[in-house]
Amino acid sequence: MKLKNVVSVAAFGFAGGCFRYLLSMAFDTRGVLIANLLGCFLLAFLTYYVIERDLLAGWLNAGLGTGLIGAFTTFSSFTTTTIKLGQHSLLGAGVSLLLSMVGGLVMAGLGMLLARRLGRTVEQHA
Template identity: 45%
Template sequence: MKNGSAVLIGGFSGGILRAALGLVVVSPIATLLVNLVGAFLLSFWTYWGIERGAFPSWVNLGVGTGLIGAFTTFSTMSTVTVGLLSTNVVLGLAYLLVTAVAGLAMAGLGFWLAKKVGKAQ
């Protein structure tokens, strides 16, 4: 019950944050920004929160699966990419490449920073 509630609350919160950002920043930039921030946060949380055992499993589920999972949006990224590819192949491929490379870079940065923070504590 606690796990499900944590995912529900986290998912609701992540969805609200995602929708709010979409009102402020236009797509496809909003989608790119959401996914880059999400890649960083999930990587950071995975190392700092989960691997170190810093929080109970229900908190990890609420934050990782719920909050960050609902905040990020792979399906929207895929739809935006297909839309861009249908109108401008070069722009669509560039968007896909930037999303993949920058996403991996942000995940790496999150992991690196979490290790630094973990050592400092």
């Protein structure tokens, strides 16, 4: 493993964790849902537009995907939020779980579709 990959993942991971924290502070339990849905979209877009087209250096892709988006969308925050909601309302926890799973798939699909469509547009104008 190259040092620049490690440094990139660590630096971007710090930023991703800070962004998730800010969303959680602004929107409470909904902030984690927002972060996860946005992260699903961004990771799909990054993968299908930036990485597939080889637009950035590998260390930067690792930092953005694994570091920034990985820390932004942590599974531990999702789990903790679901348990917290479940202590107050099983229905609320179930709705949050369903929104996260289905919404995450939808957002990842939208990210992929936008990336592919944008890629075709760029190729047509080149």
